[in-house]
Every structure is written in structure tokens, then in C-alpha cells.
Amino acid sequence: MSGLNRLGLIEARELLRRRAISAVELTQSCLAAMERGRRLNAFITETPEKALAMAQAADARLARGEGRLLEGLPIAVKDLFCTAGVRTTAASRMLANFVPFYESTVTAKLWAEGAVLLGKTNLDEFAMGSSNTTSAFGPVINPWTPPGASPGLVPGGSSGGSAAAVAAFLCPAATGTDTGGSIRQPASFCGIVGIKPTYGRCSRWGIVAFASSLDQAGAFARSVADAALLLQAMSGFDPKDSTSADLPVPDWPASLAPRVRGLKIGIPKEYRVPGMPAEIEALWARGAEWLRAQGAEIVEVSLPLTRYALPTYYIVAPAEASSNLARYDGMRYGLRVAGRDLVDTYKRSRGEGFGAEVRRRILIGTYVLSAGYYDAYYLKAQKVRRKIVDDFRRVFEICDALLTPTAPSAAFRIGEKSEDPVSMYLNDVFTVPVNLAGLPGISVPAGLSREGLPLGLQVIGRPWDEATIFQVARALEEAAAFTAVPPGAVEV
Amino acid sequence: MAWTIRGRTGEWELVCGLEIHAQVISKAKLFSGAATTFGAEPNTQVSPVDAGMPGMLPVLNGFCVEQAVKTGLALEAEINKVSIFERKNYFYPDLPQGYQISQYQHPIVGRGRVILDLPDGTTKEIGIVRLHLEQDAGKSLHGTREGVTLVDLNRCGVALMEIVTAPDIRAPEEAALFLKKLRSLLRYVGTCDGNMEEGSLRCDANVSVRRVGETRLGTRCEIKNVNSMRFIAKAIEYEARRQVELLESGGVVEQETRLFDASKGETRSMRSKEEAHDYRYFPDPDLLPLELDDALIERLRRELPELPDAKKARFMREYGLSAYDAGVLVAERACADYFEALARGRDAKQAANWVINELFGALARRGLDIEACPLPPEALGEILDLIAEGKISGKIAKEVFQEAFETGARPRQIVEAKGLEQVTDAAAIEPIVDRLLADNPAQVANVQKNPKVLGWFVGQVMKATGGRANPELVNTLLRKKLGLS
Secondary structure, three states: OOOOHHHHHHHHHHHHOOOOOOHHHHHHHHHHHHOHHHHHHHEEEOHHHHHHHHHHHHHHHHHOOOOOOOOOEEEEEOOEOOOOEEEEOOOOOOHHHOOOOOOOHHHHHHOOOEEEEEEOOOOOOOOOOOOOOOOOOOOOOOOOOOOOOOOOOOOOOOOOOHHHHHHHHOOOOEEEOOOOOOOHHHHHHHHHHEEEOOOOOOOOEEEEOOOOOOOOEEEEEHHHHHHHHHHHHHOOOOOOOOOOOOOOOOOOOHHHHOOOOOEEEEEEHHHOOOOOOOOHHHHHHHHHHHHHOOOOOEEOOOOOOHHHHHHHHHHHHHHHHHHHHHHOOOOOOOOOOOOOOOHHHHHHHHHOOOHHHHHHHHHHHHHOOOOOHHHHHHHHHHHHHHHHHHHHHHHHHHOOOEEEEOOOOOOEEEOOOOHHHHHHHHHHOOOOOHHHHHHOEEEEEEEEEOOOOOOEEEEEEEEOOOOHHHHHHHHHHHHHOOOOOOOOOOOO | OOOOEEEEHHHHHEEEEEEEEOOOOEEEEEOOOOOOOOOOOOOOOOOOOOOOOOOOOOOHHHHHHHHHHHHHOOOOOOOOOOEEEEEEEOOOOOOOOOEEEEEOOOOOOOEEEEEEEEEOOEEEEEEEEEEEEEOOOOOEEEEEOEEEEEEEEEOOEEEOOOOEEOOEEEEHHHHHHHHHHHHHHHHHOOOOOOOOOOOOOEEEEEEEEEEEOOOOOOEEEEEEOOOOHHHHHHHEEEEEHHHHHHHHOOOOOOEEEEEOOOOOOOOOOOEEEOOOOOOOOOOOOOOOOEEEEEEEEEEEOOOOOOOOHHHHHHHHHHHHHHHHHHHHOOHHHHHHHHHHHHOOOOOOOHHHHHHHHHHHHHHHHHOOOOHOOOOOOOHHHHHHHHHHHHOHHHHHHHHHHHHHHHOOHHHHHHHHHHHHOOOOHHHHHHHHHHHHHHOOOOHHHHHOOOHHHHHHHHHHHHHHOOOOEEEHHHHHHHHHHHOOO
């Protein structure tokens, strides 16, 4: 059967249950698509043997009528999740040969629901970036890159490999992580759905840490319903992560309806940032109109501290990263470049193991935590962060969800912003505040730019209220009827 | 204890505070489930969390928290209902995460105090500034193999309590007394075994000096690794004298870290203030603030055993012991328990004497702790009972004690088997006395002039009866026969 790689999770699940297709066929189709789509560089490690073995086991279960939530559904995993026996690199030279002996909680949950691992997707090194150009394994090409264009377009980042793989039909869904927009921004750039749940919804255990107080796992798929299904399987309390929440996981797919009647949707006026392209502004207005047309009440709200979110993020995240990445010292695992003495060995191992962006953030983080600078930077950033949380709390007393653009632009060319870190960081202007406040956020493809590139809208919700943003996202999805297929989509 | 250093230019006073690292008694480490057994094969008690593997996260061990609270209560300290774990960042091969999880601005325990009993009979209060929980590092082994340093991560992540005193110590001996008292408290509440040889109790001393009458503090040096009760006073005294000499010869004390060399009895510079690390402390984002509720604190307070100070006061009150004897007995909870078991229904002062003199002496000779004492209190009680019943003399009692201590045999059986029971029958002793007087006419003549010679006769009778004759009876018989009043 051809075209199985184009099936979504829920469609495929139905066909698998009816035994219309087998998990092995579905997996083979995705593996073939991955092979044909290798020029996108979406995967760092492909795991075909493992995938087929898992698919066979899933078929056996399905045959016995014992299929679980994701039985036989092939999934790609961002190469930041530790997978037992499968190389986990964080897209860094430092971990180029690191094979964990343990499985992250989130991926363990996926396998416990019968999912099939296709491979590990490319990302910005240690998830630090908004373009997937900092990977030690090379940049990922956005499948929306016009044919013949060189250089290609970025898929966004840091979960660029996952987003590109789902957009190009290499797999129906993928995991990601989002520290400042690393799921939502690539979802927007690649024209797919990406959800970052509330901080604490998914366990961080076994995910290579970037910034612990911001990192959160989430899901990519080509529909809101598929994203809800994958996220459901990934979520839940984990006693091994002290910041994971001991709350029940709602059955999101079951309660998914495009119902916004009576909901109050806030439009934060501070998100109209200077220099935002008119087409993004227009898309945003159109999104609000779609929701109003379906019975939602649209209210303008104020998040006065929005402009401080990005600077705050670029203090907090590097501070935590500088400490989280201290363990990569060349002593027990990872790259070790022998030097004259201990300190020289540290310098060489870390100097050669980490790329420029990671080194930059370690330096920034070390600086803002240093004696004499701590109060002016880190402490002040923590105070601002609390005020940003208060800002959101106040608007959520009035409205049920917020609607914003996901990113201030469509995908840009590889290398376009690499020379100017600040313009690169500005990509995350709409997504970062959500991480600082620990809120759930989802990006839904809502239209195409003048150049034919996808643009996403972001829905932000109250803590633990993923259900509402899924509903709003479904409403946007219905109204937008986004069916465009990227030129780089793979046919099998 | 007015202790001063007489320098060339005047009198100097010591100002000293201690920082103690006490390993928490717990089966598992502070943030990982790994075991904590001392002396295990290298790197066999290491979880992926301890080894700093990617993606691993710490989870606080609630038992260690309870141990810290108990210790805080024993130090009569404030328990902070909210405390925060922070990361102390530095690179070293035995620190796999690249940071130590510790508490910095918000420790679990705040101000408290320890009361010292000084040798002159007075007491002195040493303030406790704080107690916080932190992870231990691993161990770097240099020189076991040519050209390489080996790392053992077994100790990595083990829970430590860092206890910081106020700079209240004014004499080197007070530091030793403090350490003994703290060790006693920790062992009473069962939160640290206090074993300095195995490193479960480690001490650093902050030492400065100032002229008598001066109220400002001098520049201090931190003396690392004063890890023995014997050396702590020596190390502090050496360092104080070094500083006085330096200051009097026109020098200045540099704030630095110094290491005590026990073999040479001196301290030497380890690193200066400039070389000190910038640890870049910040709250550990992997851990939530630690919140304690009143119910937990109250439960732990109720569970606290009677502490040494209270026990000492009770021993003096209930048993009429001297402050000294009571102090000796309560230093170890097991000793105090032993004493109380022995004293129950017996002469308490006599019981105290036996424990302090005979039992402690015998234990010390054999190098045993009270926990390993071969003679249970019931057995020693039998000896005291035999004395009270007039069945054995004090002298025989000591012999019985030795034998019982060495063989583990019960004292009553020893007395019976060896026929050591006191002879109280005059008819049995009289013939011996008669023969003695008949055989020693010269001494008989002598005793008339000098009654003190009577002791010689008593000794001879005791010798002839193998010490079993009742000495009072012998005395009476001799006096009667010799016509002494």
C-alpha cells in the first residue's frame, strides 16, 4: 500500500485496529520516507531494525486484540531524550558517541503504549537555538524550502528535525522539547501543530537538560487531535522528577471539539511588536475573527512586562544551562581531549566538545551568576519572571485563553541570522513568556505568507488547562483549513 | 576559662568558630536511592544521578530531612519551615555534576546553641549559626596507580549536615569540648555516628586573634581537616600563636585556607582568598523549596530522646551523683543506659563508681565500646548484689569482675565455682587467728605498743583464707584475742 507515511496518528490507529494495515507496513513506509528524505537531515540516528522489531511486536498485540493507546504507531524522538541502547547526542560533538543505559520517562511511556521508535531527530546543539543550525550534525532543511533554493530555509529550532520530519511526511508525529519556543516556533515554520504543555505535565527525567525551570517535553503532529493523542501518552506524574505534577492526565483526544462558544479569548496588545510584518498582523486578526465567528468573545488584554520577557529569558536560561552543562567535563563519558593537566583537559574537552552557541550561553550564564553580577542579573531576572507570572495570572482572571502569532516571521534562510545572535533570539519573542510562566501553549498552522511559507498562531492557556487550548486550536484548525503540502514532502 | 596568649607586646585573645561536616545516618543518599555503606568496593554504590549522567534528576530523601530536623532540635535551634537547595558550582573529577547541591541563603536549621561543661565547673554557651544539608563529593585517589588519579564515587551524594558555630570559642580546649559535646548530641539523636576515623565527622576551624579588650574581629584563617579530637586544640593553638607572632612582628594575617599537618603539628597555606572559587550559588531548579509542616516538626520533637544535659541534671537529682560523675556517664547514651540499668534497685553511687572506674577501665584496656561490652548490666549487678549481701568483699568483687569480663561467666557462678564466698563463721576463722598469734610472738608484742600493726595481722588472715574471710569479723577476733579495745 503506498502513501502510508502520510497517515496521521488517529487515521493510522483506526486502520491498524481494523487490521486494514499492519504496523510493519506502516513502519516500513515511514522508514522508506526517511531514506528518501535524508537530504532534509532531519534524523541524527535512524533505528530501522529496532523500529521493525517493535512494529512486529505491535502487530502481534494487535492480532490478539491487545492494542494499547499508540500500538504500532511510528514516532520520531528528538535526540535530547535518552533512549536505552540508542545513541543520544543532543546534537553535540560532546555526546556524539553517548549511548545511555536508561530510558527517559517520556519515551518509556510511549513504548509502554505500543509506539514504535523510528529514530532520533536533529536539533540545535543542546536545544540551544531557533533555527536548527547549531547542530554538530549539520543544519536541518525545512521541507518548505522552494525547489532549487540555496541555501535552504531553516525549520526553526531547536526541535527542527522533529518538525521537518513530521511536515515532510517522514513520520506521523514526533516528540520535542520546548524551553523558549523550541516546539511552537518550528511547528509554525514547518506548517504543523506543536504543543508545549504546562511545566510539570511531562517528566523531565532522562531528557538532557538545557534550562531546568523552563524545559518541557511536548508533541508535534499534523493535526490538533494527533498532537493531543501523543501528548496524552507522554504526560503524567513521575516521582523521579521533583518538578513533575502529581495530577491526573485528562483524556484530551476524547474531549476534543472545535468549541469556543462562550470562551473569552485575550489578544495581548503588547505582542504587536515593532517591525512585525503586516501579514503576521493580518493573520493574527484573521485568527481572532475566526474565533469570534465561532462564538468566542475577543478581548484586548495587557501583559505590560512582555518586553522584559526576552532579556529575562536570556539570563535565566543561560544561567541554568551553565550549571546543567558542567557535567560534560570529559571525565566519565562523552568527548575527552587529553590535555597537559586536569584544567587543560577540561578546557580542551569542553572547548572542542561544545559548539559556538553553547559556549556563548555557558559564558553568559556563568557571567550572570558571578559574584558581583548575581543581584543585577540573575536575581533581578527572577523577580521580573515572578511579575511576568503575575501578568498572566491577571489576564487569565478575565479570559480563558490568549491568541498570539507564534513567531514574528516565517522561516528564514539558513545562515541568515546566525551572525547576529540578538536577531536570532528575537524569534522567540512570543513563545518565551509562556515558558517563563510555565503555561501551556500550542501552535496551529493558520495560513501561508506571501512567499508561500506557513505561518502559525499560538494559543496560550491557564496552567493545567491544555483542554481549553486544544479546543481553541481545533477551532482555528477548522477555520484555517490548512491543507498546503510542502514542496519537500516525501512520497512513498 | 580565660585563655590568652602572652605576646611580646601584650595579651592576645583567641576568637574561633567551627564548621563541622557530619555524615547523616541514612541507608540511602541525599538525592539518589544509592546505598551509603562505608568501605564498599569503589564505585559500587553509585546511581546514574550520583554519576551526573545526562538527564538525571535529584529527588530529596525525606529521611535525611528528618535527621537534619532532629539534629536541629537537639541543638535547640530554630527549624526553618521553608529552606532552599542551591547549586554550588565548581569543577573537580570527584564532583560529577559539576556542582554540589547544598543550602546557602536558606538553610533548614537556623540559630541554636550547645552548652559546654568546663573543667572548672562552670558552663559556657557556644552559639550555632546554622545547620544545612548538602551532598558529599566522591573521593579522588592520587598515587594508587602511576601517573593517574582514580575516582571513587561511592561517597558522592551522601548526605552531610554542615553545622556552623558562632565565633564563641575563646580557648583551644573549648573547641575540643564542643566537638565532644556535639558528637555526643549527634549520637544521642542517632543522626551521625560521629566516627572521625571514617570521616563521618569532619571539622574545620576559623581562627583569628585580637588584643585583649579589642572588640573588632581580626582577619581569620580557615584550618581544614582537623579531623581528630586529639589534634583540634593543638591545631587551633598553633594557628593562634602563629598569627600573634606574625602580627607582633609587623605582619598582617592574610585571609586564607590552611591545612593542619598532624605529624608536624603545624598549619600551612593551602589557598589564598584570591584563589578562592566563585561558586555561583543559585537555587537548584530541579528541586522545589523544601517545606516542613508543624506536625512533622512536632512529631520529631516528641520522638527526641532525653538529651545529655537533661539526663545529667536528672542523674544528679535522682541518684545524688556528683556533676562530674553524671557528666561522664551521660556523654554516651549507651553508658547512661547501662548505668541506669545497673543502678535500678541498687546503691546508685556505688553503681556509678563501678561503671566509671572498673567497667570503663576494662573497656579501655580492651579497646571496646560500651556497645561491645561483654558484661551486661545484670551481670555487673550480681557483683554489686554479692557485695551488698556480704557474700564477697570489695577486693574479691574486683577479681570476680575481671573474670566475668574476660570469660563472660556470670559472677554468682564464678563465686560458687571458685568458693569465693566470704567466710563469716567465727569458728572457721578462730583457729587461723590462734595459729597466727602463736607463730608470731614478736609481732604480738609489737602490736601492744603500736596498734597500727594490727593491719599486718588482718592481711595475714586474709591471705591464709584466700581473701575470703570477712574483714570485719577478722578485725573483731584479732582485737579480742590481742586485748585491744
